[in-house]
Amino acid sequence: MRADIENYQPPTPQLQQRDGETWLAFMGDALAAPGEAVALITPDHPTAYAVVVAHPGGRRARLWMPQWPEWCAPGVNLEATGQKAALGLSPGGVVELSSTHILPRAEGTTPLWPERVAMSELEGKREGIDVGVDVLDLIAPLARGGINLIIDTREKATSPSKLFCALGQRVREQLVSAYGPLHTLDMTGHLQAPDTRVVTGTSPGEQASALRLAVALAASLRHRTSTLNLLTLPDLQPFTHTHAPETVARGVGMAELVDMISEQLVSTHDASHTTLLYLRVSPELGGLGDIIETLDLGAVDAQIIIGPDGTFEPGRSHSRVELGEDDERRRQAALSALAQGARAAERAAIFGDEELDDEELESIRRARALRVNLSEALTAED
Numbered sequence: 001m002r003a004d005i006e007n008y009q010p011p012t013p014q015l016q017q018r019d020g021e022t023w024l025a026f027m028g029d030a031l032a033a034p035g036e037a038v039a040l041i042t043p044d045h046p047t048a049y050a051v052v053v054a055h056p057g058g059r060r061a062r063l064w065m066p067q068w069p070e071w072c073a074p075g076v077n078l079e080a081t082g083q084k085a086a087l088g089l090s091p092g093g094v095v096e097l098s099s100t101h102i103l104p105r106a107e108g109t110t111p112l113w114p115e116r117v118a119m120s121e122l123e124g125k126r127e128g129i130d131v132g133v134d135v136l137d138l139i140a141p142l143a144r145g146g147i148n149l150i151i152d153t154r155e156k157a158t159s160p161s162k163l164f165c166a167l168g169q170r171v172r173e174q175l176v177s178a179y180g181p182l183h184t185l186d187m188t189g190h191l192q193a194p195d196t197r198v199v200t201g202t203s204p205g206e207q208a209s210a211l212r213l214a215v216a217l218a219a220s221l222r223h224r225t226s227t228l229n230l231l232t233l234p235d236l237q238p239f240t241h242t243h244a245p246e247t248v249a250r251g252v253g254m255a256e257l258v259d260m261i262s263e264q265l266v267s268t269h270d271a272s273h274t275t276l277l278y279l280r281v282s283p284e285l286g287g288l289g290d291i292i293e294t295l296d297l298g299a300v301d302a303q304i305i306i307g308p309d310g311t312f313e314p315g316r317s318h319s320r321v322e323l324g325e326d327d328e329r330r331r332q333a334a335l336s337a338l339a340q341g342a343r344a345a346e347r348a349a350i351f352g353d354e355e356l357d358d359e360e361l362e363s364i365r366r367a368r369a370l371r372v373n374l375s376e377a378l379t380a381e382d
Contacts, residue, residue, distance in 0.1 A: 013078040015040070015063075021208040022053065022064045023072065030080040031059055035113055037085040037104045038063055041077045045069065049102045051085035051112055053212075054256075066100040066213050085112040091183065091217045096199045097209055110220045113264055117222070121268045126301055128321040129274070131170045133312070133377045135370050136304065138331050140317035142171060144179075144274050145267035146301030147258070153281045153289030155308050160232045163306070164278045165190035166378040168230045171276060175228060179272070182226040185218050187211070188278070191230055200232065207234040211257060219264040222271065229265060229275040233257060236285055254279070258298025283308070293317075311371040314338055334370060341367020 011028040018024075025038070032038055032052045038061070040048045050063040086109035088101045103109055128141035142148045152161055165188050172191075175182055186194035187210060196217060200210035211231060218229045233254060258277070265273045277300070281289045293305060293316050301320045305313035315338045323331060344360035345367070353361065 013038075013080070015072060015074055015076045015078065016060070017074060018068075018072075019062070021205040021212070022062045023050070023068070024056065025061050025063050025078055026059065027061045027078065027080065028059050030078075031055070032061060032080040032082075035084055035115075037081045037083050037102060039079040039081055040069075040072065041079055042071060045071050049081070049085065049104065051102050064209070064212060065102050066097040066209050086110055087112055087213075087216060087220075091185065091196045091221060094197045094199060095213065095217065097201065097206065097213065100213060110217070112216050113219060116263065117266055117268055121270075126321050128319075128323065129171055129174050131167065131174065131378075133372060133374065135314060135334070135372050136312050136317075136374075138323075138327065139314045139334055139370070140302055140304055140319040141321045141323070142274075142276075142304075143301035143319060143321050144175065145272040146320070147262050147265070147275045147277060147299070148302040148304070149258070149277045149279065149297065149300040150304045150306065151279050151281060151292050152306045153292065153308055154306060154310050155283050157280065160188040160190070160230075160278045160280070162190060163310070163375050163378060164188065164276070165230070167374075168228070168276050170378060171274065172228050175226075175274065179226065182228055182272075183221055185214060185227060185229045185231075187214050187232045188230050194230075204234040207232065208257065212260070215261055215264050218273065218275075222264075222266070222273070223268060224271065226272045227265075227274070229273065231261065231275060231277050233277060233279045235280060236282075254295070255298045258300065262299045306374060307371070309373075310375045311373050312377075314370045315342065337363065337366045338370060341365075 013025065013027045013030050016024045016026055034052050034054065036052050037049045038052060040050060048069055050065040052061045053064045054062040056062055081104050083104035085102050086105040088103050088109055090110050105111060126143040126146050128137065129144050130137050131142060150164055168191055172184060184191065184194040185196040187198050187200055198210050198214040200207050214231055218227055221227055261275060261277065265275050267273050281292050289308065293303065303318055305316040307313045340363040344356060344363045348356055
């Protein structure tokens with residue numbers, strides 16, 4: 001036993017297996033903290049660096065870099081640097097995954113995911129953004145300085161959709177008009193003249209990496225200037241069941257990505273950071289569009305559902321924006337009309353319209369009037 005202790009050699013830290021846009025790595029006694037740089041060392045290639053994004057347990061770390069070298073494979077040796085990770089570029093211009101590298105933090109680099117903001121520095125107020133669509137602005141207004149999740153369940157839509165970009169353009173115009181210049185960061189490729197454009201890929205792994213990179217660039221501006229960030233979540237992949245929404249949500253990993261955004265893109269007393277986050281839910285996903293708002297998608301300030309026909313779904317959308325007394329009364333009246341219309345529609349589906357009285361038929365009409373076509377309202381076609 002004593003000889004075993006004296007001859008003990010700690011296990012060598014090394015890569016274990018690829019997991020989406022990340023690698024799982026055994027770190028052993030050299031377990032690095034989240035946000036620290038880890039060196040990938042092989043005798044035949046220059047040293048590359050990744051960053052620790054999570055600890056899944058068992059003395060392992062989840063590592064990420066914008067684009068993994070082709071030579072990465074299980075067994076590649078690792079070395080904890082003990083230094084915070086950084087990006088070798090700054091926000092601005094067109095940013096591609098292939099030209100972005102992680103380095104130990106040094107002068108001239110951009111800190112990767114800055115430390116959490118103290119509670120005293122956070123700006124908790126959420127003002128509504130008037131985008132000119134009355135029903136949306138009243139029932140589920142977008143939040144200035146918050147995370148706004150746009151869930152698109154249309155049958156015919158590209159990803160990301162032009163409708164989402166039209167909404168982003170409207171938000172930018174309103175923010176600039178009311179509050180002055182801001183830095184715009186765009187992942188869609190459709191926003192006109194953004195300050196920073198992050199180029200994404202076609203695979204879910206590339207899309208998740210582009211999202212992590214975009215969040216890192218936007219977070220580096222946290223105390224310097226206000227931002228508007230148009231971000232896209234990875235495309236959801238087909239799965240075989242939807243009977244357990246919580247399991248589905250964990251499987252696609254959306255909550256982790258949204259929580260990363262909520263933690264990093266926070267508004268402070270120095271600058272406001274408004275984020276529009278797009279999620280496409282295609283009909284091929286087995287009815288997920290009908291239950292998507294029930295999944296654990298992380299903490300957001302507003303959640304907007306676009307229905308299969310392109311209309312705003314007020315009964316399934318919500319917002320944390322606090323309205324004035326008059327607007328709040330109008331919102332409650334609209335929500336009441338939606339509830340009454342839904343009950344009347346259920347009776348009509350069972351017994352037929354002829355069994356409904358005039359008041360019930362009117363409640364259905366009022367509820368339908370609240371479902372506006374967003375493509376038409378934003379003068380954008382998709």
